[in-house]
Amino acid sequence: MNRRPVSWAVTLIGLMYFGILVYWQQDELFGEGIEQVARDRAIFGLAMALVHMAYLLWCFTKDLPEGIKNIPIIGKGFKLLVWLGIVAICTWYARPNGGDVDAVGYLFVGVLLMGFGATASLVALMYSGPESSRLYALRRFVDVYPTIAKPDGHVRFNSKLWTTTFVLILYFGMTNVMIWGLSGTALDVFSGFRAIMAGASGTIMHLGIGPIVTGSIIMQLFAGAKIIRLDLQDSDDKALYQGVQKLLVLIMIPVESIPQTYGFLDPSGDLIANYGLGWANAVIVAQLFAGSYLVFLLDELVSKWGIGSGISLFIAAGVAQSTFVGTLSPLSTNGGAYTIQNPPAGTLPMIFYLFRSATNSELVANNGFEMMLLSHVNPIIALVSSVIVFLVVAYAESSKLELPLTHGKVRGQRGQYPIRLVYASNIPVILMAALLANINMFTLLFWSHPTLSKFPILGSNGWWSQSHLIGVFEPGQSSPSDGLAWYTSMVSGVGSWLLPILNQTGDLYGHSIWQILLHVVVYVTIMTLGSMVFAKFWIETTNMGAKDVAKQIERTGMQIPGFRKNPKVLEKILDRYIPPVTSFSGAFVGLLASGADLLGTVGNASGTGLLLAVGIILRTYEQIQKEQAMEMHPMLRQFFGAE
Secondary structure (H helix, E strand, O other): OOOOOOHHHHHHHHHHHHHHHHHHOHHHHHOOOOOHHHHHHHHHHHHHHHHHHHHHHHHHHOOOOHHHHOOOOOOOOHHHHHHHHHHHHHHHHOOOOOOOHHHHHHHHHHHHHHHHHHHHHHHHHOOOOOOOOHHHHHHHHHHHOOOOOOOOOOOOHHHHHHHHHHHHHHHHHHOOOEOOOEOOOOOOOOHHHHHHHOOOOOEOOOOOOHHHHHHHHHHHHHHHOOOOOOOOOOHHHHHHHHHHHHHHHHHHHHHHHHHHHOOOOOEOHHHHHHHHHHHHHHHHHHHHHHHHHHHHHHHHHHHHHOOOOHHHHHHHHHHHHHHHHHHHOOOEOOOOOOOOOOOEOOHHHHHHHHHHHOOHHHHHHOOHHHHHHHHOOOOHHHHHHHHHHHHHHHHHHHOEEEEEEEEOOOOOOEEEEEEEOOOOOOHHHHHHHHHHHHHHHHHHHHHHOOOHHHOOOOOOOOOOOOHHHHOEEOOOOOOEEEOHHHHOOOOOOHHHOHHHHHOOOOOOOOOOHHHHHHHHHHHHHHHHHHHHHHHHHHHHHOOOOHHHHHHHHHHOOEEOOOOOOOHHHHHHHHOOOHHHHHHHHHHHHHHHHHHHHHHOOHHHOOHHHHHHHHHHHHHHHHHHHHHHHHHHOOOHHHHHOOO
16 A cells, blocks of 8 residues: 655745745845845845755655666766755855855855755655665665675775774864854854764864764654664665655754854854855855764765774774873873973872872862862762772673573584673663753753743743743853752753762752752663663664574574574564563663762763763773684674675
8 A cells, every 4th residue: 555645744834944044135036225236146046945944855766767877987976066066056056255245144044955854755745665664765866875885705804904993093083173264252052962972073073973863863763662663673674764764864964054053163263254154154064964974974984884883982992092182191180390380280199299299288278189089170989989880880881681592403512692681782782872962952052042042932032931831041151050950951961960969059050959869869760761662672773682683593503402493483582581681771871870970070071971981891802802803703793694
């Protein structure tokens, strides 16, 4: 039975999109005393929006004629070339010298970006094919999406190791490539989640893995809620799922970068003077897009040609760097010469310096012991908590339930299938932390962004504003100070909750003791429950469920002793273990991550970041061992599903 187009939804999307464009240019279109140049700009934008949407509708719904496909060089990329021609027309119209520079934002954001999103939604809602999901309407785009090709066969271990090393070196290089044309007053929206986002503020890696993880969050939520009806056990459905997720990442990069350039990543005065504000912002957005897309390709490169996951690798590398610097940095805390009040920034150099250079009486007179233990930028308690987190994570990663297996045809051959305590790995925590980071970002945008702050209800300056309930931010700060955003924000170290409670005083923002306790409870609860939900979704989308594991075991000829060799029997037995362990592992990892955040760590890596890094390093080590074993025993590749 074919699906029918949703007529009312198609009409609604079309009216919403063009309504936004008209509202955006209402003064130019309907205002009195408006210059003809401004009115022409608005009319030109609406005309280009119609042309752009009509062309995209044709691209999504029609195949190229064979005569065009067979044209050398340009045949396969004909649709892309025509689209680039539309982009070139918009660029020429708004060129810095001689064009209408005020139309940059309207054309590139309103016409090109929002037009693409609106058209993709229309195509999905207009779908009338027999497949189970409307996402099949996007297949023509997904099939031509640029991606890293899979290896044709087995990739040797040495090649994987060198690929992973190369990507890691390239990542560290990108974190040191500063954004050209950025002013010195830029505000880091992700400052509290920097270790988890695997980026570097003010560089082309400013967004880090944010767009990739956000796209994954949206797709997993939609798949888990059955909004998109895809059977991820089916190869075609799974390929489409992964393709649409990549498409969503491509959309999320400008969605996360554009708002930041209008209020937080301000361009320099020289760049504005030379090219105008619109083009100055566009230059910064282009650099953010290039950096984020390179991260996306590097993640794919590691996943297909390297060891482990690129996302995990980047997080571990960033956290390891922060922890190393926070522990061993010899530089003074505030610059200049060493003093008792200005010791080395690293925990260990700080301890050695103070005990070597100051007497006990001097330390007491200058609150040296309190500084070493609690108030230093990297205090002793942070180092101790880091060691505790490392030991707990190492123990948890080594805990597992081994399911006994025997070979059905080879007598005496036995094995085990390990079901780990942390079965869903650390991915649920990454997804949950990224979700909280996006909540923090958009709350900040609605509070202080010049345009979004005027949004009704949500914006701080909009009609019927309720922003004081949603999130409040102090001037120049990227972390919330009140509202729902504060209660769900990360609790960073004992200084933000334990010391105010012990001293019976409020925190820096004036919150009472019960508010601080509620903040701790809400954050721990959200991290725990959210990780449980994402653990379930992750297992379902990565072939780690009972049904898929049963097929893997059956494919190798193994079976559980005392039971018939039947995938249905294996699945029934595995259902006793995998779903409960999945829920428990999600809750355990979420609780462990939030507990680590409460204690704090050296290097401002955050407890969640350190938890992830330790788990990633241990998993990577095990992955290396598995790759070496498969290299020596090729038959093991069949069991693990490797090529």
